[in-house]
Amino acid sequence: MNDTMPARRETLHDWLMSDRPLSRRQASLGRxxxxxxxxxxxxxxLLGLLIVLALIVLALAADLLAPYSAYTGDLRSTRLLPPSWAHWFGTDDQGRDILSRTIHGARITLLMVVLVAVLAAPIGLVVGTVAGYAGGLVDAALMRITDIFLAFPRLILALAFVAALGPGIGNAVIAIAMTSWPPYARLARAETLTIRQADYIAAVRLLGASPWRIVLRHIMPLCVSSVLVRVTLDMAGIILTAAGLGFLGLGAQPPMPEWGAMIANGRLYVLDQWWVAAAPGAAIFMVSLAFNFLGDGLRDALDPKASR
Structure with missing residues (x-):
């Protein structure tokens, strides 16, 4: 019998859930x-996953789904209109449709979240694994730098970086990424301190593998799942930080429909025209909650101690 395929009398479920896989392929598929x-x-x-998928669809198809332009409106006839069949979420002080701006804002939010994750997670993973495997002065130096970043609140440190770099989406992404990598480094270091004592790491070292090869090929892949879960759980914080920068005018600049900037514009009318700030605020709440639900689910699914 081919060891990579289930036997005739053995169901696919039993083959995948076998406690004694006969090949690496069977073990990977089983996990x-x-x-x-x-x-x-x-x-x-699952609810979090559906909301995140809906966010992706809105971001990709914003031009098709938005009923009106997100950048222009009619000051004379559509200014500060309440929610109605014509404008489901109402209009803002410039006569622009809030639903259309919220849909286009999903594209900006998703772009910023993805860019921050792509920048911050690899930095934290490399710093943490190198520090954990090297030890000594390298570990001490890298962890003290990490502690310096962790000593400041994320939003305050991001404000300092944006103030130095200048307002804009690109600089906001860089600022948030520079403040987001330390927790990933701490997590990767803790995982590496456990993994480097394993017998197979000692065997690879005896075979003559270089330290960089051991870190990149044998330690770092084992830390990816934990970092991935942490990144998913941190998405809510990234969204709130980006919205905070936009609220303060240091992120996306007008007339871009960024959710934080939309809330900042609506705060002037929050008592009488509450709908101006309600829609982007609800969008931030729902997406942040969805990423938390998704992160909790991934943590349970990727836990190697989870019950089979």
């Missing part, structure tokens, strides 16, 4: 299958 089963049993995680 993925078990993780999917655990994730699909978590209803809140």
């Amino acid at each position: 993925a299958y078990n993780g999917c089963r655990i994730f699909l049993r978590n209803r809140l995680a």
Whole structure:
């Protein structure tokens, strides 16, 4: 019998859930299958996944789904209109449709979140694994730099970087990424301190593998799942930080429909025209909650100690 395929009398489920896999392929497929089963049993995680997928669809198809222009409006006839069949979320002080601006704002939010994750996670992963495996002065130096970044609140440190770099989406992404990598470095270092004592790491070292090869090929891949879960859980914080910079005028600049900037514009009318700030505020709340639900589900699914 081919060891990579289930026997005739053995179901696919039993083959995937075998405690004694006969090949690396069977073991990998079994872990993925078990993780999917655990994730699909978590209803809140599924709800979070659906909301995140809806955000992606809105971002990709914003031009098709938005009923009006997100940048122009009619000051004379559509200024500060309440929610109605013509404008589901109402209009702002410039006569622009808030629903259209909220839909286009999903594109900006998703772009910033993805860019921050792409920049911050690899930095934290490399710093943490190198520090944990090297030890000594290298570990001490890298962790003291990490402690310096962790000593300041994320938003305050991001404000300092944006003030130095200048307002704008690009600089806001760089500022948030520079303040987001330390927790990933701490997590990767803790994982590396455990992994480097394993027997297979000692065996690879005896075979003559260089330290960089050990870190990149054997330690870092084992830390990816934990960092991935932490990144997903941090998405809510990234969104709130980006919205905070936009609220203060240091992120996306007018007339871009960024959710934080939309709330800043609506604060002037919050008592009488509450709908101006309500829609982007609700969008930030829902997306942040969805990423938290998704992160909790991924944490349970990727936990190697989870029940089979």
